[in-house]
Amino acid sequence: MGVISIKSSDNLFWLGRYVERVFTTLKAFTECYDIMIDINDEEYINFCRRLGIANNYSCRQEFISSFLFDSNDPASIYSSLLHAYDNAVEMRNVISSDTLAYLQLAVDVMEKSSSSNAPLLKVQEVTDWIFAFWGSADDNIEAEVSRNILKFGRSIERLDLYTRLDYPIELMRKEFSIMLNRLYKVGIEFNSHSIERLTRMILEEEDYKPYKISIQNELCQLFVTGVM
Amino acid sequence: MAVLDFTYNMSIKFSLPVIKHCYTLRCIPLECENQHIEDIKVTVFPENELTYSHDGFGNILVTDRIVTMHNEFTVDVSGTVTTGQHITPEKDLNPVYKYPTHYTKCGAELDRMFDRIQVGISDDAVDTALKFTRAIRANIVYKSGSTSVITTAEEALLNGAGVCQDYSHILLALLRKAGIPCRYVVGMMVGEGETHAWVEVYQDGNWHGVDPTNNRLADENYIIISRGRDFADCGINRGLLTGGGMQTQTVALKVTKR
Amino acid sequence: MYGLIEHTDEINRLLARYGVKFGIYKNNVFNERLFPFDAVPRIISKDEFDYLERGLKQRVKALNIFLKDIYTKKQIIKDKIIPEEFVYGAAGYMMECEGAVPPKDVFAHISGIDLVQGNDMRWYVLEDNLRVPSGASYPMIARELCRRASPDTFRANTVVDNRNYGDLLRNALDYVNTGGINVVLTPGRFNSAFFEHSYLAEKTGAVFAMPQDLFVEGNVLYYSEYSGKRQRVGAVYRRINDDFMDPMTFRADSLLGVPHIMDAYRAGNVALVNAPGNSVADDKGIYYYVPAMIKYYLGEDPILSNAPTYLPFYEEDMKYVLDNIQKLVIKDVAESGGYGVVFGNELSLERVYELKKMIQKEPRRFIAQEVIQFNDLKVVENGAWTERKADLRAFVLTGEEPVVWKSGLTRFSKDANSFVVNSSQGGGFKDTWVLSR
Numbered sequence: 001m002g003v004i005s006i007k008s009s010d011n012l013f014w015l016g017r018y019v020e021r022v023f024t025t026l027k028a029f030t031e032c033y034d035i036m037i038d039i040n041d042e043e044y045i046n047f048c049r050r051l052g053i054a055n056n057y058s059c060r061q062e063f064i065s066s067f068l069f070d071s072n073d074p075a076s077i078y079s080s081l082l083h084a085y086d087n088a089v090e091m092r093n094v095i096s097s098d099t100l101a102y103l104q105l106a107v108d109v110m111e112k113s114s115s116s117n118a119p120l121l122k123v124q125e126v127t128d129w130i131f132a133f134w135g136s137a138d139d140n141i142e143a144e145v146s147r148n149i150l151k152f153g154r155s156i157e158r159l160d161l162y163t164r165l166d167y168p169i170e171l172m173r174k175e176f177s178i179m180l181n182r183l184y185k186v187g188i189e190f191n192s193h194s195i196e197r198l199t200r201m202i203l204e205e206e207d208y209k210p211y212k213i214s215i216q217n218e219l220c221q222l223f224v225t226g227v228m
Numbered sequence: 229m230a231v232l233d234f235t236y237n238m239s240i241k242f243s244l245p246v247i248k249h250c251y252t253l254r255c256i257p258l259e260c261e262n263q264h265i266e267d268i269k270v271t272v273f274p275e276n277e278l279t280y281s282h283d284g285f286g287n288i289l290v291t292d293r294i295v296t297m298h299n300e301f302t303v304d305v306s307g308t309v310t311t312g313q314h315i316t317p318e319k320d321l322n323p324v325y326k327y328p329t330h331y332t333k334c335g336a337e338l339d340r341m342f343d344r345i346q347v348g349i350s351d352d353a354v355d356t357a358l359k360f361t362r363a364i365r366a367n368i369v370y371k372s373g374s375t376s377v378i379t380t381a382e383e384a385l386l387n388g389a390g391v392c393q394d395y396s397h398i399l400l401a402l403l404r405k406a407g408i409p410c411r412y413v414v415g416m417m418v419g420e421g422e423t424h425a426w427v428e429v430y431q432d433g434n435w436h437g438v439d440p441t442n443n444r445l446a447d448e449n450y451i452i453i454s455r456g457r458d459f460a461d462c463g464i465n466r467g468l469l470t471g472g473g474m475q476t477q478t479v480a481l482k483v484t485k486r
Numbered sequence: 487m488y489g490l491i492e493h494t495d496e497i498n499r500l501l502a503r504y505g506v507k508f509g510i511y512k513n514n515v516f517n518e519r520l521f522p523f524d525a526v527p528r529i530i531s532k533d534e535f536d537y538l539e540r541g542l543k544q545r546v547k548a549l550n551i552f553l554k555d556i557y558t559k560k561q562i563i564k565d566k567i568i569p570e571e572f573v574y575g576a577a578g579y580m581m582e583c584e585g586a587v588p589p590k591d592v593f594a595h596i597s598g599i600d601l602v603q604g605n606d607m608r609w610y611v612l613e614d615n616l617r618v619p620s621g622a623s624y625p626m627i628a629r630e631l632c633r634r635a636s637p638d639t640f641r642a643n644t645v646v647d648n649r650n651y652g653d654l655l656r657n658a659l660d661y662v663n664t665g666g667i668n669v670v671l672t673p674g675r676f677n678s679a680f681f682e683h684s685y686l687a688e689k690t691g692a693v694f695a696m697p698q699d700l701f702v703e704g705n706v707l708y709y710s711e712y713s714g715k716r717q718r719v720g721a722v723y724r725r726i727n728d729d730f731m732d733p734m735t736f737r738a739d740s741l742l743g744v745p746h747i748m749d750a751y752r753a754g755n756v757a758l759v760n761a762p763g764n765s766v767a768d769d770k771g772i773y774y775y776v777p778a779m780i781k782y783y784l785g786e787d788p789i790l791s792n793a794p795t796y797l798p799f800y801e802e803d804m805k806y807v808l809d810n811i812q813k814l815v816i817k818d819v820a821e822s823g824g825y826g827v828v829f830g831n832e833l834s835l836e837r838v839y840e841l842k843k844m845i846q847k848e849p850r851r852f853i854a855q856e857v858i859q860f861n862d863l864k865v866v867e868n869g870a871w872t873e874r875k876a877d878l879r880a881f882v883l884t885g886e887e888p889v890v891w892k893s894g895l896t897r898f899s900k901d902a903n904s905f906v907v908n909s910s911q912g913g914g915f916k917d918t919w920v921l922s923r
């Protein structure tokens with residue numbers, strides 16, 4: 001069944017983005033957490049700056065509990081996961097009950113883990129469920145177009161986060177090629193000037209890092225088409 | 229019998245562009261037992277895929293869905309109608325016309341009014357309707373703008389003033405309380421101005437028009453557009469808009485007798 | 487079966503994993519709740535179910551004919567089997583549907599018939615739900631999970647598989663489809679049965695749509711794709727009530743509806759499942775007349791009984807109701823979902839007096855029923871066996887012929903003494919087993 005409405009394609013796109021946001025920020029958080037154990041108590045300040053989120057945290061402990069588990073903190077991992085779930089729950093028939101269940105399990109872990117003294121042990125389970133989610137999505141989403149939209153969302157989120165987290169250029173280039181490939185397959189109208197500029201900054205320039213902000217902006221402009 | 233020519237022009241101007249617009253119009257005179265449509269021309273702007281159908285009352289619907297931006301909406305209907313005939317009797321009576329509706333439910337005031345006048349109700353439904361009409365006219369005065377589209381019969385009576393819609397609702401309420409099947413009619417009268425509303429009562433297999441506002445029978449000088457249980461069933465223009473801002477509506481209507 | 491009960495907690499955890507929830511509004515805040523599952527099944531023998539099946543088919547057949555009759559010829563009124571005020575003076579009848587005959591004459595594609603079993607072991611029909619009956623998804627997914635949790639139980643018992651509900655539903659949709667895709671239409675995420683809507687879309691392979699995905703042009707219903715293409719829709723399993731379905735015909739303030747969908751339906755271009763206007767058959771006053779309806783339309787004696795019911799509309803019944811009010815249950819015909827139900831024996835003398843006055847003032851508004859002595863069902867609560875009142879919602883799917891789903895939703899009350907089994911009032915559910923021999 002390859003029949004997808006605008007709203008459904010939007011749900012799939014943002015599902016892909018939010019799941020990826022949870023996954024990649026958890027990875028970055030894990031590194032930051034390690035540094036905070038015995039090297040620098042205030043590493044989280046750098047972390048917030050890199051991600052481009054406001055540092056509203058008064059101390060290390062508050063950062064850890066809030067950024068991971070507080071659904072009232074819009075920047076938190078838990079908030080992103082709930083956004084992913086909100087998009088997924090409307091897509092049960094496309095992604096399958098089994099795929100949805102892996103997000104439900106991840107949500108349940110977050111709900112139960114808020115008071116742990118070893119939070120990384122808990123969030124490891126979230127990472128596990130996300131791997132299961134992608135495996136299940138690959139297997140159970142019948143329509144290619146739906147899979148492509150979902151993964152297109154993932155690619156866009158990756159490109160955005162990779163620039164923030166200074167990922168190596170090779171990874172950027174690889175992900176950008178994947179994204180381009182999916183963009184053409186999905187067949188959504190897009191802003192070709194943005195793609196031209198992104199291609200230049202990521203593939204043709206020696207390093208993308210001087211253009212980080214521009215890349216992030218262009219990613220936002222990707223679907224702004226027509227006369228403004 | 230009479231031959232009537234009519235033109236109806238409605239225009240709505242919007243202060244902001246309308247982005248999406250669905251509409252249902254009940255603006256075309258009915259082909260029915262007491263009138264025959266000789267000629268009809270309908271122009272709606274804007275249109276996309278103008279569609280004609282019928283509702284549960286047998287009224288003619290004109291519907292469309294517009295997704296192009298517009299600042300104005302116009303409906304022009306003109307044609308010729310032969311009125312004042314009784315060709316075939318109405319098929320079975322739908323009992324729904326016997327029962328009160330939201331607009332025609334009797335409250336305490338209507339109950340009292342009914343009790344005052346019911347003595348001497350005759351077997352003749354039309355006579356009864358005319359008798360009720362005189363009582364209504366003794367209780368309310370015609371005053372445009374004194375009520376709104378949400379005013380019920382009971383509220384209009386308490387208000388002591390109303391327009392054709394309210395006269396008709398009160399008459400319907402009283403008739404239904406007396407057990408006489410009756411319905412609300414939207415249409416046009418010979419002359420110029422706006423659309424009008426009156427009542428039809430059911431007797432001996434036929435519907436008879438009574439105009440409580442003008443205290444007369446709705447005869448060959450009347451053209452029927454739509455009929456229903458009350459005002460709510462006979463909306464001339466029902467629309468669902470995205471955008472549009474403020475609306476300014478103008479209506480021009482002219483009916484002439486040949 | 488003990489293997490199953492032993493795993494009750496795991497099964498409930500699996501239900502949570504699959505998001506088996508229902509939503510509830512309390513003080514205007516939307517919350518999703520798990521629907522507690524009791525692993526002890528309701529078991530119906532083959533013979534007993536054969537009997538129910540015959541009775542349910544007969545009842546639904548008659549109700550379908552009734553709906554067509556009411557919106558077209560009205561013969562049952564003319565023949566004075568049902569007084570006209572119970573149809574045309576009541577809220578259930580919808581003039582907007584007058585003269586509209588749905589594709590293949592099917593009005594009630596999915597009927598939810600609520601039954602209870604008395605302690606005399608007889609079954610009584612309590613209610614017919616022909617509008618938007620919900621609940622089939624719960625026993626369907628519960629069975630799937632029970633089979634995982636206790637395979638031995640299902641090796642040892644010959645239980646008819648109930649996981650075919652999606653196929654039955656798809657068949658019913660295909661039968662009336664006017665040419666186009668099947669769509670499950672949900673009002674959205676914040677509907678109490680959202681889980682069920684999305685689950686049934688998955689299980690029927692239909693497209694899952696929100697109102698904004700659909701539009702009508704030229705009296706044809708379309709689903710709009712993100713690419714700008716449109717797909718013609720042939721059948722809509724709509725989980726939106728009539729009132730909210732089409733802002734051009736019904737409530738103008740509805741944001742959940744699809745403008746002009748009623749016009750497409752009246753033009754015969756799309757099947758709405760269930761048909762609009764079915765509320766006239768759900769009316770508690772009409773319920774009283776269903777046995778007479780069966781005789782009138784089918785020339786058969788009704789197989790299933792109603793609970794003994796009185797209509798104060800009739801003088802004789804009025805007298806009985808006023809004299810015996812304290813042993814009766816009084817229902818307001820305008821209410822549903824377990825609301826507007828009062829038990830005479832629970833009322834103070836003052837309230838009895840008030841209620842009597844209300845019944846005398848508006849006899850058409852109430853029905854009265856004898857209180858049925860339920861055959862209570864066993865449940866396990868915190869590891870201990872106890873008993874609860876329970877009902878059974880049987881599902882009848884009508885395509886060319888009515889088919890009874892060999893299962894049903896068994897709901898039980900929250901407290902041992904409560905008679906109210908509605909999920910919105912607390913309470914849980916059980917699987918319903920139909921034995922194959």
